[in-house]
Amino acid sequence: MAEWTDGKLTVWTGTQRPFGVRDELVQAFHLSPSQVRVIQPDMGSGYGGKHTGEAAIEAARLAKAAGKPVKVVWTRSEEFTWAYFRPAGLIQIKAGARRDGTLVAWEHHNFNSGPAAIGTPYNVANQLIQYHAAKSPLRQGSYRGLASTANHFARESHMDGLAHVAGMDPLEFRLKNLADSRLRAVFHAAATKFGWGRLKSTPERGFGIAGGVDKGGYVATCAEVGIDVASKQVRVRRVVQAWESGAIVNPDGLRNQLTGAIVQGIGGALFERILFADGRILNPHFAQYRVPRFSDTPQVEIVLIDRKDLPSAGAGETGLVGLAPAVGNAIFAASGIRLRNMPMAPHSGVQEEPDPGFRS
Secondary structure, eight states, X not given: OEEEETTEEEEEOOOSOHHHHHHHHHHHHTOOGGGEEEEOOSOOOOTTTTSSOHHHHHHHHHHHHHTSOBOXXXXXXXXXXXXXXXXXXXXXXXXXXXXXXXXXXXXXEEESSOOTTOSOOSOOSEEEEEEEOOOOSSOBOOOTTTTHHHHHHHHHHHHHHHHHHHTOXXXXXXXXXXXXXXXXXXHHHHHHHHTTTSSOOBTTEEEEEEEEXXXXXXXXXXXXXXXXXTTXXXXXXXXXXXXXXXXXXXXXXXXXXXXXXHHHHHIIIIIOOOOEETTEESOOSTTTSOOOXXXXXXXXXXXXXXXXXXXXXXXXXXXXXXXXXXXHHHHHHHHSOOOOXXXXXXXXXXXXXOOOSOOO
């Protein structure tokens, strides 16, 4: 809602960046910052979707023209059509390892999606890691975890492929190349709770593991997926996630953050996508845009490691990053198919050809 009074503008809007929205209003109406006030009422979650002020600018323009306060509420279809998109990205990784599984070289290029968590936590002497900005034809903006979701998906999928070529267990391969005691601890904790290695993958059931570091949080995720061999339908059946971000202040709140991140991550990993044709969005409603449902929710187990000797770090984003690569690695363990694009199963099925990407 926007109101003009004596040449000054007041806007009430749900935003993650009230000062950023103020700056957008200052620029749009050629005002000084002292002439603009942005009030942030109580609001729901944002997940990166409330960074910009398009609705605030629209309300302010209408209020100025009408000479009265104006409230603007976008429909879901308008939100899908006019808001920004998560950045599309291309990630290229090349790596080398000795026959004993020791990493010797790592090259990682991210085009457009972002540099968050682009560095590898694994020990490798020779590294070339670069982010390459690109000019997107679509407006793009923040998503929960930023590019760390994409960079973790690419890196942990590639680590899984390297382990397969080396003939090593994926957890053993990671630990062999990992000195960081905090990341090792969450890998051990997740694997122990999950029962990693007790059961072998079959064409109907696969097990995968992934982990990483971002924003002071350490996460390891184990996933079990079920695959209907006839229909190629994929379902995440069980997820165990271990977490460490220093001293835990509110364990219930932390557990809820991580559980929510896992459920949200299933959508981005398997089926959430925007469809375009002839300059139009084809699925601007939740009736056509697939989000995780109650029936998609797996058995979730959270393992919290409380480090009272370390300062607390945030847990709002990093809990998302392990889910997609763990699920992708589980699909590969069951089917021999390496899915390199997200969403991996937009029709809840595996349609790719067997992976040609690794050579021994």
